[in-house]
Amino acid sequence: MDTETAVHLKSLFEPRGVAVIGASSKKGKIGYEILRNIVDGHFAGPVYPVNPHEENILGLSVYRSIIDIPDIVDTCIITVPPEQVPRVLLECGRKRVSGAVIISAGFSEIGNFDLEKQVSKSALEGGVRVIGPNCAGIINTEKHLYATIESRIAPGSVAFITQSGAFGGLVLASAREQRIGFSKFVSYGNRSDVDEAELLEYLLGDSQTRVIAMYIEGLRDGRRFIQAAKQVSLVKPILAIKSGSSAEGARAALSHTGALAGSDRIYDGAFRQAGIIRAQDVDDLLDMAKSLSCQPVSKGDRIGIVTNSGGPGVMMADALANFGLKAPEPSPATYDKLAFLPSICSRKNPIDLTAGTDSESYRRTIRVLAESEDFDTIVVVFIPPAFQKSGTISEAVLQVAGTISKPIVACFMAGDLVRDGVEALEKGGVPNFPTVSRAAKAVWALEQRGKILAQQPQSA
Amino acid sequence: MDTETAVHLKSLFEPRGVAVIGASSKKGKIGYEILRNIVDGHFAGPVYPVNPHEENILGLSVYRSIIDIPDIVDTCIITVPPEQVPRVLLECGRKRVSGAVIISAGFSEIGNFDLEKQVSKSALEGGVRVIGPNCAGIINTEKHLYATIESRIAPGSVAFITQSGAFGGLVLASAREQRIGFSKFVSYGNRSDVDEAELLEYLLGDSQTRVIAMYIEGLRDGRRFIQAAKQVSLVKPILAIKSGSSAEGARAALSHTGALAGSDRIYDGAFRQAGIIRAQDVDDLLDMAKSLSCQPVSKGDRIGIVTNSGGPGVMMADALANFGLKAPEPSPATYDKLAFLPSICSRKNPIDLTAGTDSESYRRTIRVLAESEDFDTIVVVFIPPAFQKSGTISEAVLQVAGTISKPIVACFMAGDLVRDGVEALEKGGVPNFPTVSRAAKAVWALEQRGKILAQQPQSA
Numbered sequence: 001m002d003t004e005t006a007v008h009l010k011s012l013f014e015p016r017g018v019a020v021i022g023a024s025s026k027k028g029k030i031g032y033e034i035l036r037n038i039v040d041g042h043f044a045g046p047v048y049p050v051n052p053h054e055e056n057i058l059g060l061s062v063y064r065s066i067i068d069i070p071d072i073v074d075t076c077i078i079t080v081p082p083e084q085v086p087r088v089l090l091e092c093g094r095k096r097v098s099g100a101v102i103i104s105a106g107f108s109e110i111g112n113f114d115l116e117k118q119v120s121k122s123a124l125e126g127g128v129r130v131i132g133p134n135c136a137g138i139i140n141t142e143k144h145l146y147a148t149i150e151s152r153i154a155p156g157s158v159a160f161i162t163q164s165g166a167f168g169g170l171v172l173a174s175a176r177e178q179r180i181g182f183s184k185f186v187s188y189g190n191r192s193d194v195d196e197a198e199l200l201e202y203l204l205g206d207s208q209t210r211v212i213a214m215y216i217e218g219l220r221d222g223r224r225f226i227q228a229a230k231q232v233s234l235v236k237p238i239l240a241i242k243s244g245s246s247a248e249g250a251r252a253a254l255s256h257t258g259a260l261a262g263s264d265r266i267y268d269g270a271f272r273q274a275g276i277i278r279a280q281d282v283d284d285l286l287d288m289a290k291s292l293s294c295q296p297v298s299k300g301d302r303i304g305i306v307t308n309s310g311g312p313g314v315m316m317a318d319a320l321a322n323f324g325l326k327a328p329e330p331s332p333a334t335y336d337k338l339a340f341l342p343s344i345c346s347r348k349n350p351i352d353l354t355a356g357t358d359s360e361s362y363r364r365t366i367r368v369l370a371e372s373e374d375f376d377t378i379v380v381v382f383i384p385p386a387f388q389k390s391g392t393i394s395e396a397v398l399q400v401a402g403t404i405s406k407p408i409v410a411c412f413m414a415g416d417l418v419r420d421g422v423e424a425l426e427k428g429g430v431p432n433f434p435t436v437s438r439a440a441k442a443v444w445a446l447e448q449r450g451k452i453l454a455q456q457p458q459s460a
Numbered sequence: 461m462d463t464e465t466a467v468h469l470k471s472l473f474e475p476r477g478v479a480v481i482g483a484s485s486k487k488g489k490i491g492y493e494i495l496r497n498i499v500d501g502h503f504a505g506p507v508y509p510v511n512p513h514e515e516n517i518l519g520l521s522v523y524r525s526i527i528d529i530p531d532i533v534d535t536c537i538i539t540v541p542p543e544q545v546p547r548v549l550l551e552c553g554r555k556r557v558s559g560a561v562i563i564s565a566g567f568s569e570i571g572n573f574d575l576e577k578q579v580s581k582s583a584l585e586g587g588v589r590v591i592g593p594n595c596a597g598i599i600n601t602e603k604h605l606y607a608t609i610e611s612r613i614a615p616g617s618v619a620f621i622t623q624s625g626a627f628g629g630l631v632l633a634s635a636r637e638q639r640i641g642f643s644k645f646v647s648y649g650n651r652s653d654v655d656e657a658e659l660l661e662y663l664l665g666d667s668q669t670r671v672i673a674m675y676i677e678g679l680r681d682g683r684r685f686i687q688a689a690k691q692v693s694l695v696k697p698i699l700a701i702k703s704g705s706s707a708e709g710a711r712a713a714l715s716h717t718g719a720l721a722g723s724d725r726i727y728d729g730a731f732r733q734a735g736i737i738r739a740q741d742v743d744d745l746l747d748m749a750k751s752l753s754c755q756p757v758s759k760g761d762r763i764g765i766v767t768n769s770g771g772p773g774v775m776m777a778d779a780l781a782n783f784g785l786k787a788p789e790p791s792p793a794t795y796d797k798l799a800f801l802p803s804i805c806s807r808k809n810p811i812d813l814t815a816g817t818d819s820e821s822y823r824r825t826i827r828v829l830a831e832s833e834d835f836d837t838i839v840v841v842f843i844p845p846a847f848q849k850s851g852t853i854s855e856a857v858l859q860v861a862g863t864i865s866k867p868i869v870a871c872f873m874a875g876d877l878v879r880d881g882v883e884a885l886e887k888g889g890v891p892n893f894p895t896v897s898r899a900a901k902a903v904w905a906l907e908q909r910g911k912i913l914a915q916q917p918q919s920a
Contacts, residue, residue, distance in 0.1 A: 150846055164769060166845055167772055169844070169845070173877050241775070246781030249774045252809065281895045282873070315701070320706075321709060
């Protein structure tokens with residue numbers, strides 16, 4: 001990535017001042033809601049509404065044009081009617097704005113290719129980089145910048161890049177429900193200028209971002225994207241949903257985007273080569289992001305399962321096997337080290353502590369598995385027997401997790417009944433998943449990530 | 461099923477009076493909690509605590525023995541120490557009790573086979589049918605009977621049978637969170653007497669039950685079970701999780717149950733032959749139960765998708781394809797009937813109404829697909845664009861759903877943002893699923909069920 005682009009994008013995401021062109025005082029209007037989102041989100045710098053027909057919105061003075069703003073503006077959020085966008089971009093250039101996020105729709109997505117070309121031309125003329133048009137905006141939680149029509153999200157270490165604004169909103173809502181925080185959010189819409197590859201390269205240098213999650217419908221420049229992803233995935237995990245993975249879906253994608261989504265097998269191979277881990281749905285995208293953002297990668301595919309219920313332990317082994325992962329028997333040495341367990345327990349993998357167990361048995365068993373050479377990842381299954389609290393078990397997990405370099409993933413099941421334990425676990429950096437299938441996929445991501453790093457010995 | 465067994469089980473689940481043997485006044489003790497659950501659940505008939513060392517528990521007079529109770533007792537819940545159970549069962553026999561639910565543990569599951577044999581002998585002697593031992597109890601929501609150590613659940617049309625009590629608790633908790641109601645709940649534990657086949661046959665005759673969901677670790681009499689399932693599945697759908705489906709899992713199951721779980725391929729074939737639809741996890745078990753309990757079966761595998769967002773529509777087509785389902789193009793006639801849609805919309809499957817659409821477009825489009833010969837099931841995808849409510853869209857879905865015989869499944873995505881719409885949908889009998897994968901599996905269940913019924917022309 002050239003230095004100029006890097007500086008532009010950094011400035012776009014960390015502006016000293018933000019202007020909303022087309023700001024409105026009418027609730028429900030995008031020009032109002034996006035301004036309100038920026039103000040309510042407590043953006044650290046000054047915010048300038050621009051609209052020749054308004055005077056004061058949300059307590060802020062309104063400027064007739066961006067040129068009239070008497071201070072630095074690095075980022076413009078544009079919500080004016082589409083035909084006005086090229087003119088606004090020329091003004092942005094005069095004002096030496098770094099980047100414009102064009103929320104306005106009505107361009108190539110409805111066949112208005114000429115207008116989108118004018119947008120590109122005007123932007124290029126003034127040296128303004130463009131996100132969009134027809135996008136849902138950007139978020140930088142570090143700077144409290146919520147320049148989006150979508151809902152806000154807590155700070156965290158996952159960056160999310162999405163082609164579809166609506167899907168972006170869905171991911172934000174799901175992440176909020178699951179208490180997953182984001183570093184950056186970018187809806188890039190029609191991608192008239194800044195594309196996926198540049199965003200990846202920007203996020204590579206972003207210290208807030210540990211994991212990059214993407215939603216892609218079709219790439220503009222596949223080769224360039226794969227090259228960028230290859231570099232970035234050496235350092236940070238990249239997860240991606242690419243819709244149109246089935247023959248049916250690809251045919252549907254064709255009628256949706258008007259461009260061939262590409263043979264999925266080609267995508268699959270290219271993604272693998274680039275170190276991108278594929279997701280199928282919102283749940284697995286966020287689940288994998290969660291585990292990769294807080295756990296070390298797995299050195300192999302041998303999973304040690306600790307459970308207090310035999311059947312669900314077996315279900316976990318089944319779910320892991322679906323992803324090609326193994327649940328091998330412990331070595332005789334490890335088996336012997338588990339001799340402290342009551343005879344009713346099973347010392348074979350899954351290690352079944354049985355329903356009457358306590359936190360001390362969990363703690364000691366997890367410690368033995370963590371310190372053995374038999375397993376690469378530990379999965380802790382817990383289903384609360386009636387009237388048993390999960391808090392003491394999560395404490396036991398965290399006591400070991402804090403002292404080892406192997407990944408630990410939890411599968412405390414039963415919703416409300418384990419809420420205390422799950423909250424404690426996730427505060428302590430151990431990801432929990434509500435079903436064996438979801439836990440297994442998260443474990444798989446850690447194993448895949450380990451493989452990617454192992455294949456690239458020059459990696460960090 | 462012989463008449464005597466049928467009458468016994470009916471009496472066990474619909475008792476005129478219930479006794480809790482080993483009732484306790486100490487909070488946290490099973491003998492207290494199960495009595496409290498029955499009392500708080502407002503069981504319709506009289507409840508008799510039995511314990512020679514107590515006088516009054518929760519405002520109820522305590523009896524020294526079941527023999528002392530001066531009225532009819534059809535069902536006994538037994539929570540006494542295991543060595544006392546055979547004696548208690550003999551007393552139950554003298555009292556002409558229909559069934560005993562033995563919560564007490566400490567039998568074959570810890571190698572105490574002799575004691576379990578004594579249990580069977582004592583029960584047989586007095587003609588008492590036994591659920592358990594080592595089980596979590598039973599629920600009959602119709603009679604407000606919550607004779608379980610697990611949490612309560614709202615009435616509904618799903619019956620759930622589980623070998624593992626802990627897993628039963630998990631399913632109850634998940635069902636409650638997803639607002640799915642149950643007709644019956646049976647945890648059968650060590651299965652010393654009443655087994656899966658008898659429970660299936662009982663549920664066949666239970667008018668409250670429309671769908672039967674099961675969790676099985678290993679069968680006692682596979683042939684007998686398959687025979688029973690074959691009969692029952694002619695009338696009511698049977699869903700089952702069978703743990704130990706992978707080679708790893710089967711090996712783990714061996715060390716858990718001490719009995720060979722059986723080659724999964726054999727199970728798979730037998731289940732298919734018996735009309736049992738397999739689930740892998742809590743989520744898909746409940747999702748499929750939900751759709752089968754409120755929607756007609758699908759006559760084929762051609763799915764029509766309506767969406768307001770192209771990418772997620774394509775993801776839905778991908779997810780359906782994963783289950784072997786098709787999303788074919790509409791016929792020219794259907795395509796023409798959709799001409800009322802604005803030109804920005806896509807009339808190919810998925811029908812993409814685009815983000816700016818309204819409830820009227822949804823309603824008319826769903827109506828066209830429902831009335832066409834092109835599709836066997838309709839899937840409605842909705843992701844709320846910023847600030848759009850889901851309530852009007854759910855209304856549109858329900859207006860059509862109420863008037864057609866084809867299944868409709870909804871996938872309103874974005875958690876909190878669609879809560880209103882989802883609640884309305886499910887109240888109106890249209891199941892909603894929060895991700896495309898889960899919706900696709902629920903659609904698959906309707907298609908599978910259609911196939912099962914089509915293969916058995918003698919069915920209802």
